[in-house]
Amino acid sequence: MDMDPPFLETYKTLLDLATEGTNGHKVVDIIEECELPLIDLGRLNLGNLEKEKCKSDIARESQEWGFFQVVNHGISREILEKMMSEQVKVYRQPFNNKSKELFNFSSGTYRWGTPTATSREQLSWSEAFHIPMDEIPFSNGFSSLSSTMEQFATTVADLAQKLAAILAEQLGFKSNFFHENCLSSTCYLRMNRYPPCPTHPEVFGLMPHTDSDFLTILYQDEVGGLQLVKDGKWFAVKPNPEALIVNIGDLFQAWSNDVYKSVQHRVVTNPRAERFSTAYFFCPSYDTEIQSCYEPSVYKKFSFGVYRQQVQDDVKKLGRKVGLPRFLV
Numbered sequence: 001m002d003m004d005p006p007f008l009e010t011y012k013t014l015l016d017l018a019t020e021g022t023n024g025h026k027v028v029d030i031i032e033e034c035e036l037p038l039i040d041l042g043r044l045n046l047g048n049l050e051k052e053k054c055k056s057d058i059a060r061e062s063q064e065w066g067f068f069q070v071v072n073h074g075i076s077r078e079i080l081e082k083m084m085s086e087q088v089k090v091y092r093q094p095f096n097n098k099s100k101e102l103f104n105f106s107s108g109t110y111r112w113g114t115p116t117a118t119s120r121e122q123l124s125w126s127e128a129f130h131i132p133m134d135e136i137p138f139s140n141g142f143s144s145l146s147s148t149m150e151q152f153a154t155t156v157a158d159l160a161q162k163l164a165a166i167l168a169e170q171l172g173f174k175s176n177f178f179h180e181n182c183l184s185s186t187c188y189l190r191m192n193r194y195p196p197c198p199t200h201p202e203v204f205g206l207m208p209h210t211d212s213d214f215l216t217i218l219y220q221d222e223v224g225g226l227q228l229v230k231d232g233k234w235f236a237v238k239p240n241p242e243a244l245i246v247n248i249g250d251l252f253q254a255w256s257n258d259v260y261k262s263v264q265h266r267v268v269t270n271p272r273a274e275r276f277s278t279a280y281f282f283c284p285s286y287d288t289e290i291q292s293c294y295e296p297s298v299y300k301k302f303s304f305g306v307y308r309q310q311v312q313d314d315v316k317k318l319g320r321k322v323g324l325p326r327f328l329v
Helices: 012-019 041-045 048-064 077-091 143-170 177-181 250-255 304-318
Strands: 032-034 038-040 067-071 110-112 127-132 188-194 204-209 215-220 226-230 233-237 244-248 265-268 275-282
Touching: 038 041, 038 048, 041 048, 041 067, 048 067, 048 143, 077 143, 077 188, 077 215, 077 275, 143 177, 143 188, 143 215, 143 244, 143 275, 188 204, 250 304
Parallel strands: 032 233, 038 067
Antiparallel strands: 067 244, 110 127, 127 188, 188 275, 204 265, 215 244, 215 275, 226 233, 226 265
16 A cells, blocks of 8 residues: 555646746755754753843844754653654555544644645645644544654643743743743644655745744754745755754744744755654634734734635635735735
C-alpha cells in the first residue's frame, strides 16, 4: 500500500504545464543559506541585566527578522524525539487510512496538496494533520500519539505564552491579553510531512505565505527546506537539531502596529529525502478583537474569525492569501 498521496495523478495537468517551460521561478539558483539568530532562553533565569538583554534580543529579532531560534526552551529532548517518532508512525500508514479520518478528528484535519491550485506555483507538495488543540485527547488505537501530542502541546503552549508576554512588555505593555485570549483550546498543532519530489524541482513543499496567528513555534528534522524572505531576498534556514524556531504571525504584526514582522516563508521540496516538522500555532478565539496597541493605528480593528474567513475567501478566489493589506486603515 502506498503511503504517499496521489500527487502525480491528481495534479498531472498542472505538472505537465510546468514542464513546458512556464516562467520557472528557479528556486535552486538564488538562495543563500543562513543561520537564524539564536537566543538562549536560559538567560531569562540569570541576573537582571542578562535577563533584560535576552528580552530585548527577542524583540529585536522579531522586528528585524520576524524569525529566531531558541535553545534551553524548556521542552525536553525526550518529548521532541517522541513527537517526531510518533508522527513518522502516523505518516507511514497507507494513504487510504490517513485520508479516512483515522482518529475521529473533525473533517478536514488531514490535508494534502492544494485543492485550489490553478498553477504550479500554488501547489504544495506536502501532507499535514492540522488539529485543533481541544480535539487532541483522542485514542482510537493511537493513545501513544495522543499523549505525546498533549505533552508536546502543553510545554510549547507555556513557551508561547512566555514569549508573547515578553514581546508585549518590550512594547511597553504588561499585558494579560494573551493569557485571557490565547487559551490552550484555541491553538492548533500541525504535523507536516513533505514527501520527496524527484520529478519537479520547482514545485514547493509549501507555497510562500505568512502565518495567520500571533506566534508559530516549529520543531523540524535535519533535512532542511524552510526558506524565508529577509531584505527582499530568499534565505535557506540551516536546521539546528537543538533549537525550536519561532516566527511572528500576522496578528502580532497588527497588534504591534507593524513593529514586529510577519514575514513570507516557504518550504522547498527535496528530490530524495522526506522531511517532517511539527508546528504549534498560538491563536486567540475567533471572536477576539485584534487592535493595534499604538495610535495612529496602521490597521482597522478586526476579529480573528473575520480575518480567517477573509484569508479563506482570498485563497478560493485568487489562489493565494492577501492577509494584512486587506485590513489597512
